[in-house]
Amino acid sequence: MTKNNIRTLLILVATALLAWVLPWLVKLSTNEASRYPFTYYSSVKNEFIQVVKEDTETRLMDQSGHEYTRAEYDSLLPMLSYRQLLKDGRLPDSLNRKAISGKSIQLEQFYFKYSPRDKHHKQMDLNPMFESMSGRVQIESPDDLFSIKNKMVFIDAETNSVLADKSNKFHQAMVKRGYKFPTKMVAGNPSTKKLYDEGWFALDANNQLYHIKMVNGNPFVKNTKAGEKLDIDFVKTIETQNRRMYAFVFDKSGRLYYLSDVSYEPVQLPIDAYNTNTDGLSIMANPFYWNVVVTTPAQRITYALDNHTLEEVDRLTETRESTTWEKIHPYVFPFYIEMKSMYSKFVYPRLLGWSVKALALNAVLAVLLALLSYRRKQSIKPLQIMLVLCTGLYGLIALWLFNEKQQETRNVIQLK
Amino acid sequence: MTRAIFYKEWIKLRWLLLAISLVFAGSIPYFILNLTNKFRFAGKPHFWSVIVGKDLNLISELTYIPLLAGLIFGLSQIVPEMQKKSLKLTLHLPHPEKLTILKMLLFGSGTLVSIFGITGLVLYFTLSIYLPLQIIGAWFTAALPWYLAGLAAYFLAVWVCIEPVWKQKAINTLLAIALIMLFFKGASTYSLQYATPLYIGIILLSMCFPFYSVFRFKEGVQQ
Amino acid sequence: MAAIIECNNITHYYGNRLIYKDLNFSVERGKILGLLGKNGTGKTTIINILNGYLKPYSGECRLLGEDMRSLSIETKSKVGLLLEGHVQHSYFNIVQIEKFYSRFFKDWKSEPYWDLMDKLKVTRKQKISTMSCGQRSQVALGLILAQDPELLILDDFSMGLDPGYRRLFVDYLKEYVTATNKTVFLTSHIIQDMEHLIDETMILDYGKLLLHKPTHEILDNFKRYKLSDDVRFKLDSDDVIQNVEHFKTHTEFYSFDPMDKVKQALQSRSIDTQTLVYESLTLEDAFIGLTGKY
Incomplete structure (x- = not known):
C-alpha cells in the first residue's frame, strides 16, 4: 500500500461521490414538478375531461379545449361527483338508459392503485389472520400474527410463543392442498377498517397462487389455479362493494388481470404491455367505465374501459415534457449515480443516464487538464486524462481535490 | 510490541471507552422499559400489529449513537497524537510505521466493534423475550447500517484528524460527510438491506485513508 | 570512521522561500554538535529532515550510515529523539510511560530514568500533562537515557527551561555523553550554557550555514x-x-x-x-x- 495507491483510491471514491452529489445539486436547483392533469372519462359526453393546473389557476376542460365551470364539470362527471350532485339534488335518475342512484354507483365503484414501489419493497413476515366469517360488522384484530415464509406459524403476542395447534392445523391444511414452501410473496390487507375479509393470497415456491383464510377458526386453503394459467409477477388484493374480484394480478409478460370472484378466473384488461418495475397504475371504476391510468417514465395513457365487457372505449395518450435536468444532463454528465429511486423503496447505488453526448465536454476538460499540467511544467499523466475523458467533471474535480501541490522531487519518504 | 501499542491506546482511551460502553449498555434497559411500558398501555396484541402495520422501529433512537461514538472515539484517539505533532514520537518507535498505525486503528475499531457487538447481541436476545424474531430481525436489519456508520465514522475521523494541511482537512471533511450520509438514506425497515456491500466497501476504503495522511505527515507536507 | 550523521547538498524551500541551498555537514562519533541559529533559520527543519519527517527539495542525509528516507527499525532504536518542547505522550504518568517505551527497546536501562525521576518532585501517579515544562524535560531526557541510543537528537531542548533545569539538563547530558561515547546533535536558540556542552558549533543564518567549527576554535580565535x-x-x-x-x-x-x-x-x-x-x-x-x- 503506497501513498500513490491510496491517492488513486481517494480520487476514485471522490469521483463516485461527485457523480452522486453534483447531479443531485443540479436537480435541486432546477427542481420542477411535472405532473399530468387529473383525467376522468365523462359518461355524459363520452370523452376525457381534465383538470389542468397552471400556476394558481385551475382550468376544467375537455379535449377540444372547451372550459367548464365547477358545476358544469360536476354534471359532466356524475360518476365522480355523485355525492356533490346528490347534495345539490342534481343527480339524474338514469344515465345512458340505466337507472342510477347513490347506492348503485357506490356498489360498482372502486379505486385501485399500484406503484413499482409496492413490488420493490420488503415487509416483515408477520400478518394478522382475521376471522372471515365472524358475523360481526367490525373486523376484529386477532391476538396472534402469522409468519408464512418457511412454514405457517402463528405467534401469540401475549406470550411471544408459537401457537402449536393452530400453526399445525394451518400448515397441514396448506401442505395437503399442495402448497410448497418457501413462500414467494403474500398479498392481503392487514387493516381492520375494510369492507370484508378475504384473508390472504400467497404465491408458493412453485408459483402457484393460493387463497388462505380463516373461516370459523378453521383454515380455508384453495389453489386458485391462476398460477397454472399465468406466470405471476405480482399480486395486490382489493375489496369492492360488489365483491366482483379478489385481486389484481400482473404476469411476467406485462399483462394485467383481475382475479374474478367466479372460481378465481383471471380476466385480462385490454391495455398495452405493462412493466411492473417502472409503470404506475391507477384504476377508478364506476358503473359505466373503468378509468385505467398507466404512467410510464415517458408517457401516460388513460384508458376508458367498459365496466361490463372491459373493452376499450377510448384512450388518451399524453407525453411528458422533459425537465431542465433531463434536457441538460446528457450533455454535462456522462452518467450519474442515484441512491434512491422512485420505482423502489430499496436504497443502493444505481448508475443511470449513460450519455455519449457528454464525451464532448469530457474531451474539452481533458485537454484543459493537459494544458494546465503543461503550463505548470508537470508531466501529463495518461491515467488522469483517461479518468477525465471517462468521467468528465467528476474526475476533474476529484483530481483537483487530491492535487499534490508539493514540488516534484526525486526524494520519496517511505513508510515501513 | 503490539501489546505496548494497545497499552498506550488503553491508557489514553480507557475512560472514554467506559463512558461509551455505559451509554450502549444503558440503552438496553431503556429500550426494554420503553417497550414494556408501551405493552402495558396498548396491550401486547395491539402493539404488535401497530409495529407490523406502521413499520415501527422502537430501537430507532439508536440511529446516530454509534456514529457519535465512532466520531468521538476517533477524535479522542488522534487529537492527542496531533498536539505538538507528537505523532512523530509514535512514528519514531522502532516498529514498522504502517504497522504502528494499523495497530492503533485495530485497537480503535476492535474496541468499537466489541462494544457494538456485545451490546447489540445482548439487546437482540433481551428483546427476543418480548418480540418474535421477525420483528427483531427487521429492527436489526435497519440498525446494521447505523453500527456500520459508526465504524466508518471512526476511520474517517482519524483520517481527517491526521491530515496535516488545513485545506486538505476541509476537503476530507466534506468527503467524509458525503460518505457518512450514505448510511442514513433508509426510510423504512428493510430499505437499506441491499446497501450492506456498499457500506462494507466504504469501511474497508476508509480504513486505508488515514495512511494517506500519515504519508503526508511523514513527508512534512505544508501549505 | 564513518560519520554518524552525514548530510549532502540539502536544499529546501517552503513554498518559494529558500531555507538553505546545498547544505553539507557531518557529525563524527562521540561528538556533541550544536546547531545554533535564530528563530526561523530552519533548525527544526534540519531535525525533521534528519529523521525523515520532511521531504527536502533535494539532497540526502545519512543517519548511522542509513538513508534518512527509509530508516530501518534498528537504526531508529539507536536514535534518541527529543522533540521541540519536550513533547511526550501526556496522558501517561511516569510509571506508565516507562512501561510503554521499555517494550520497544532491547537494551532498555531503567536505572538512569528512575535516577532522574527521583530528583523530580512528582508522584508516580501524576500525569505528564499536569507537569511543568522543566519536569517534562526531565521525563523526556530520562526516557532517552534509558533508551541508551548511539545518537541523541535534541530539538531546542533549552526552550522553556528555567536556568536551574537548563543547567541540570546540560550537566546530566554532558556527564552521560562523556561517559558513554555517545553522539549528540542538538539545536538551540539560547546560547548560554552551550559552550560547556558542545564540541562543535554550527551556526545557521537565513538561507545558509555560516560556520561549522570546533567550539574551542571559535572561543580561542x-x-x-x-x-x-x-x-x-x-x-x-x-x-x-x-x-x-x-x-x-x-x-x-x-x-x-x-x-x-x-x-x-x-x-x-x-x-x-x-x-x-x-x-x-x-x-x-x-x-x-x-x-x-x-
Whole structure:
C-alpha cells in the first residue's frame, strides 16, 4: 500500500461521490414538478375531461379545449361527483338508459392503485389472520400474527410463543392442498377498517397462487389455479362493494388481470404491455367505465374501459415534457449515480443516464487538464486524462481535490 | 510490541471507552422499559400489529449513537497524537510505521466493534423475550447500517484528524460527510438491506485513508 | 570512521522561500554538535529532515550510515529523539510511560530514568500533562537515557527551561555523553550554557550555514576588535573582518584571524591601527558577532 495507491483510491471514491452529489445539486436547483392533469372519462359526453393546473389557476376542460365551470364539470362527471350532485339534488335518475342512484354507483365503484414501489419493497413476515366469517360488522384484530415464509406459524403476542395447534392445523391444511414452501410473496390487507375479509393470497415456491383464510377458526386453503394459467409477477388484493374480484394480478409478460370472484378466473384488461418495475397504475371504476391510468417514465395513457365487457372505449395518450435536468444532463454528465429511486423503496447505488453526448465536454476538460499540467511544467499523466475523458467533471474535480501541490522531487519518504 | 501499542491506546482511551460502553449498555434497559411500558398501555396484541402495520422501529433512537461514538472515539484517539505533532514520537518507535498505525486503528475499531457487538447481541436476545424474531430481525436489519456508520465514522475521523494541511482537512471533511450520509438514506425497515456491500466497501476504503495522511505527515507536507 | 550523521547538498524551500541551498555537514562519533541559529533559520527543519519527517527539495542525509528516507527499525532504536518542547505522550504518568517505551527497546536501562525521576518532585501517579515544562524535560531526557541510543537528537531542548533545569539538563547530558561515547546533535536558540556542552558549533543564518567549527576554535580565535575612532571602511565578502559596527567614540568588528593579520587588512585600507585592541568572547558574544543583533 503506497501513498500513490491510496491517492488513486481517494480520487476514485471522490469521483463516485461527485457523480452522486453534483447531479443531485443540479436537480435541486432546477427542481420542477411535472405532473399530468387529473383525467376522468365523462359518461355524459363520452370523452376525457381534465383538470389542468397552471400556476394558481385551475382550468376544467375537455379535449377540444372547451372550459367548464365547477358545476358544469360536476354534471359532466356524475360518476365522480355523485355525492356533490346528490347534495345539490342534481343527480339524474338514469344515465345512458340505466337507472342510477347513490347506492348503485357506490356498489360498482372502486379505486385501485399500484406503484413499482409496492413490488420493490420488503415487509416483515408477520400478518394478522382475521376471522372471515365472524358475523360481526367490525373486523376484529386477532391476538396472534402469522409468519408464512418457511412454514405457517402463528405467534401469540401475549406470550411471544408459537401457537402449536393452530400453526399445525394451518400448515397441514396448506401442505395437503399442495402448497410448497418457501413462500414467494403474500398479498392481503392487514387493516381492520375494510369492507370484508378475504384473508390472504400467497404465491408458493412453485408459483402457484393460493387463497388462505380463516373461516370459523378453521383454515380455508384453495389453489386458485391462476398460477397454472399465468406466470405471476405480482399480486395486490382489493375489496369492492360488489365483491366482483379478489385481486389484481400482473404476469411476467406485462399483462394485467383481475382475479374474478367466479372460481378465481383471471380476466385480462385490454391495455398495452405493462412493466411492473417502472409503470404506475391507477384504476377508478364506476358503473359505466373503468378509468385505467398507466404512467410510464415517458408517457401516460388513460384508458376508458367498459365496466361490463372491459373493452376499450377510448384512450388518451399524453407525453411528458422533459425537465431542465433531463434536457441538460446528457450533455454535462456522462452518467450519474442515484441512491434512491422512485420505482423502489430499496436504497443502493444505481448508475443511470449513460450519455455519449457528454464525451464532448469530457474531451474539452481533458485537454484543459493537459494544458494546465503543461503550463505548470508537470508531466501529463495518461491515467488522469483517461479518468477525465471517462468521467468528465467528476474526475476533474476529484483530481483537483487530491492535487499534490508539493514540488516534484526525486526524494520519496517511505513508510515501513 | 503490539501489546505496548494497545497499552498506550488503553491508557489514553480507557475512560472514554467506559463512558461509551455505559451509554450502549444503558440503552438496553431503556429500550426494554420503553417497550414494556408501551405493552402495558396498548396491550401486547395491539402493539404488535401497530409495529407490523406502521413499520415501527422502537430501537430507532439508536440511529446516530454509534456514529457519535465512532466520531468521538476517533477524535479522542488522534487529537492527542496531533498536539505538538507528537505523532512523530509514535512514528519514531522502532516498529514498522504502517504497522504502528494499523495497530492503533485495530485497537480503535476492535474496541468499537466489541462494544457494538456485545451490546447489540445482548439487546437482540433481551428483546427476543418480548418480540418474535421477525420483528427483531427487521429492527436489526435497519440498525446494521447505523453500527456500520459508526465504524466508518471512526476511520474517517482519524483520517481527517491526521491530515496535516488545513485545506486538505476541509476537503476530507466534506468527503467524509458525503460518505457518512450514505448510511442514513433508509426510510423504512428493510430499505437499506441491499446497501450492506456498499457500506462494507466504504469501511474497508476508509480504513486505508488515514495512511494517506500519515504519508503526508511523514513527508512534512505544508501549505 | 564513518560519520554518524552525514548530510549532502540539502536544499529546501517552503513554498518559494529558500531555507538553505546545498547544505553539507557531518557529525563524527562521540561528538556533541550544536546547531545554533535564530528563530526561523530552519533548525527544526534540519531535525525533521534528519529523521525523515520532511521531504527536502533535494539532497540526502545519512543517519548511522542509513538513508534518512527509509530508516530501518534498528537504526531508529539507536536514535534518541527529543522533540521541540519536550513533547511526550501526556496522558501517561511516569510509571506508565516507562512501561510503554521499555517494550520497544532491547537494551532498555531503567536505572538512569528512575535516577532522574527521583530528583523530580512528582508522584508516580501524576500525569505528564499536569507537569511543568522543566519536569517534562526531565521525563523526556530520562526516557532517552534509558533508551541508551548511539545518537541523541535534541530539538531546542533549552526552550522553556528555567536556568536551574537548563543547567541540570546540560550537566546530566554532558556527564552521560562523556561517559558513554555517545553522539549528540542538538539545536538551540539560547546560547548560554552551550559552550560547556558542545564540541562543535554550527551556526545557521537565513538561507545558509555560516560556520561549522570546533567550539574551542571559535572561543580561542574569534575576537572582537575595537578602534577608538569612528572609522568608516568597506568590507569585502571574503574579508578577515566581519560585522563592523560604528559607535560615536569607537568602531567594533569581529575576526577569526590573529592581530597581525587584522592589522594588515586595516593598513591595506590605510587605517591607523595604533588604537586597535581585542577581547576574547563567550560563545554567545561570538554568535551575535557572527549573525548580528538583528
